[in-house]
Amino acid sequence: MSCQTKGKNAWYKAVIIITVLGITAIVALVTTAVLQNKPLLQKYKYGIVLDAGSSHTAVYIYEWPAEKDNDTGRVQQTHSCKVQGAGISSYSVFPGQAGASLKSCMKEAESLIPLSRHLETPLYLGATAGMRLLRMENQSLSDQVLWSVEEVLQSSPFSYQGARIITGQEEGAFGWVTVNYLSDRLKQGSGTTGALDLGGASTQISFVANQDVAEESAENAVTFRLYGNDYFLYTHSFLCYGKDQALKLALAQQTQSGDSSVLDPCFHPGYSVDRSYFSVYSSPCVMAGKPLVSRDSFTHVGAGNASLCQEVVRRIFNFSSCSFSRCSFNRVYQPPLQGPFGAFSAFYFVMNFLNLTSGSLESSREKLERYCSRPWTQIKQQHPDVKEKYLAEYCFSGSYILSLLTDGYNFTSDTWTDITFIKKISGSDAGWTLGYMLNLTNMIPAEAPDTPPLPHAGYVTLLFFISLLLFFLLFLCFRFLWPHRNSQTQMI
Numbered sequence: 001m002s003c004q005t006k007g008k009n010a011w012y013k014a015v016i017i018i019t020v021l022g023i024t025a026i027v028a029l030v031t032t033a034v035l036q037n038k039p040l041l042q043k044y045k046y047g048i049v050l051d052a053g054s055s056h057t058a059v060y061i062y063e064w065p066a067e068k069d070n071d072t073g074r075v076q077q078t079h080s081c082k083v084q085g086a087g088i089s090s091y092s093v094f095p096g097q098a099g100a101s102l103k104s105c106m107k108e109a110e111s112l113i114p115l116s117r118h119l120e121t122p123l124y125l126g127a128t129a130g131m132r133l134l135r136m137e138n139q140s141l142s143d144q145v146l147w148s149v150e151e152v153l154q155s156s157p158f159s160y161q162g163a164r165i166i167t168g169q170e171e172g173a174f175g176w177v178t179v180n181y182l183s184d185r186l187k188q189g190s191g192t193t194g195a196l197d198l199g200g201a202s203t204q205i206s207f208v209a210n211q212d213v214a215e216e217s218a219e220n221a222v223t224f225r226l227y228g229n230d231y232f233l234y235t236h237s238f239l240c241y242g243k244d245q246a247l248k249l250a251l252a253q254q255t256q257s258g259d260s261s262v263l264d265p266c267f268h269p270g271y272s273v274d275r276s277y278f279s280v281y282s283s284p285c286v287m288a289g290k291p292l293v294s295r296d297s298f299t300h301v302g303a304g305n306a307s308l309c310q311e312v313v314r315r316i317f318n319f320s321s322c323s324f325s326r327c328s329f330n331r332v333y334q335p336p337l338q339g340p341f342g343a344f345s346a347f348y349f350v351m352n353f354l355n356l357t358s359g360s361l362e363s364s365r366e367k368l369e370r371y372c373s374r375p376w377t378q379i380k381q382q383h384p385d386v387k388e389k390y391l392a393e394y395c396f397s398g399s400y401i402l403s404l405l406t407d408g409y410n411f412t413s414d415t416w417t418d419i420t421f422i423k424k425i426s427g428s429d430a431g432w433t434l435g436y437m438l439n440l441t442n443m444i445p446a447e448a449p450d451t452p453p454l455p456h457a458g459y460v461t462l463l464f465f466i467s468l469l470l471f472f473l474l475f476l477c478f479r480f481l482w483p484h485r486n487s488q489t490q491m492i
């Protein structure tokens with residue numbers, strides 16, 4: 001009897017010891033797994049891109065977790081700084097001052113990026129259509145402007161990677177990369193979004209099309225291999241068709257007769273401003289010469305009629321001949337549109353101001369008609385905080401956007417709703433800069449990165465349950481083994 005009790009006690013002790021050891025082992029196992037797989041302390045890396053546009057320069061700072069250079073959807077814009085004054089191309093009279101204009105935004109970047117990261121932070125400047133036009137007019141002046149900005153950027157503590165005029169094709173293609181990267185469509189390999197970008201001096205259209213784009217018009221074809229997927233992109237940049245240059249083209253059309261005043265349907269009734277011919281005809285986009293009159297200026301008078309404005313705007317496009325199977329305008333090839341599309345930059349600024357970012361094409365036309373017909377004094381009263389120059393041009397810009405998208409790119413009432421007007425995606429501005437940096441830093445791999453079969457939480461849970469199961473099996477083993485050994489002891 002006492003021998004049996006002793007045996008039982010020993011068995012209970014063994015079970016308790018095994019239970020304690022088992023639980024300790026499980027806790028140790030799960031703790032190790034959690035600690036081992038916990039993401040490292042969130043240390044960030046940074047990149048800076050300067051977008052030297054025709055109307056202004058903006059400095060964008062991007063950041064991403066240091067240990068995830070190759071992952072997707074992780075790089076995000078952490079800050080942007082608008083450089084005071086006009087775009088760098090406007091410094092052609094005093095090229096040396098172009099660089100100085102960037103200094104305050106660069107100081108801001110220095111204070112925002114941790115000191116320990118300065119040396120390794122890549123810094124790029126890309127100039128767009130304003131500088132393309134200046135280079136066309138005077139290569140030496142455009143070089144001097146670039147040297148001036150180069151000097152300032154080189155003296156910054158960051159890793160300066162160069163300042164250059166990017167091509168229209170790059171501007172279009174990297175805008176497409178940005179939009180699709182930020183909406184996480186590249187890694188998923190799902191359908192992509194086309195990109196519509198409107199600047200002051202150029203406009204870009206980019207979307208995935210069939211491979212035969214390259215056969216029909218090689219200059220409009222761009223191919224990318226991203227995360228293991230091939231993309232065949234149609235892209236075109238129309239120099240001189242940004243909204244500021246388009247206005248000059250429209251004004252040149254209307255002032256050809258040389259009359260002392262021009263009644264312009266694209267400006268509000270009651271609007272009247274004296275403009276110099278030089279401000280219109282000095283642009284390299286305006287091919288026609290100044291009308292042969294002795295006057296230096298004309299009076300620009302508003303008539304406020306959006307339908308008539310659309311007719312004026314249509315005349316700045318050339319629809320006359322197309323040597324391809326199909327064209328948008330100015331004899332440029334364009335394959336059938338494949339939506340959806342994200343429209344950003346000035347597309348967004350203008351449509352947002354006019355409250356036209358949603359609704360049908362017809363309702364947008366009606367709203368614009370009403371807006372343009374309103375007296376200029378009333379418009380000014382209603383928007384005292386908007387700069388007059390911008391305010392005066394929204395009727396023209398809205399009409400231009402509707403005409404560019406429908407007459408130019410062939411969007412219809414049915415496909416209008418494929419367009420989403422966007423400013424930012426997940427906190428980062430839509431534009432070419434992010435795509436440009438991702439490309440130059442090789443942050444989008446051609447092949448899909450290896451991903452663990454399970455997410456971290458799933459992995460830990462699985463580990464826990466397998467340990468629990470093992471322990472339970474071990475417990476069962478002892479449960480059956482011990483009584484057997486006890487009975488053997490009793491027999492002896």
Ligand SMILES: O=c1ccn([C@@H]2O[C@H](COP(=O)(O)OP(=O)(O)O)[C@@H](O)[C@H]2O)c(=O)[nH]1
Pocket residue numbers: 052053054055056087128129130198199200201202242243244345346349350390
């Ligand atoms: O808050 C803003 C900022 C910009 N713009 C306009 O958007 C265009 C931006 O052009 P950018 O300088 O980027 O020109 P790009 O060099 O790309 O042609 C210009 O017409 C600006 O006047 C605007 O309407 N509202």
